[in-house]
Amino acid sequence: MPAIPILIAIGLLLAWLVSEFYPYRGVRILLALGLLMFTTFVSCVGTDLLCRFQYNAWYGQASADLIDTTIAEIEAGRSQALLPRLKELRESFRPTYENRNHYDEKVAQFVRQVQLQRPRDSAPASGTHP
Secondary structure, three states: OOHHHHHHHHHHHHHHHHHOOOOOHHHHHHHHHHHHHHHHHHHHHHHHHHHHHHHHHHHHHHHHHHHHHHHHHHHOOOHHHHHHHHHHHHHHOOOOOOOOOOHHHHHHHHHHHHHHHOOOOOOOOOOOOO
16 A cells, blocks of 8 residues: 555656656646655655554553553552552543643653552562553
8 A cells, every 4th residue: 555655656756757858848847746746745644644653652552551550550459559540640631632641651650650659578560661
């Protein structure tokens, strides 16, 4: 699927280069403008897709950290200490379509608070990401 826009851009480029050897000035200008507009459009769409992939990556990692920390604390029998922290996280998180609401930062803060709350003699839970 990603090869189609590349092939179109190459085709437009080759058509424009070939048109340089012919006397049809209007065709050269149209092909050059078409190539410019198409590559600009593809680069904008590509940038948007890369941003979405990055958002998915940090959201996934933050969610994994949240789940790992929650499971570790419940298995360690510290669910009563965990509950207020989860409520704080839920209270501070306002999902919206307009922005990311700093979900990754809020989860990282939650994980730090839970780790600071652990008794000194307990080791960090396996599977959590510092």
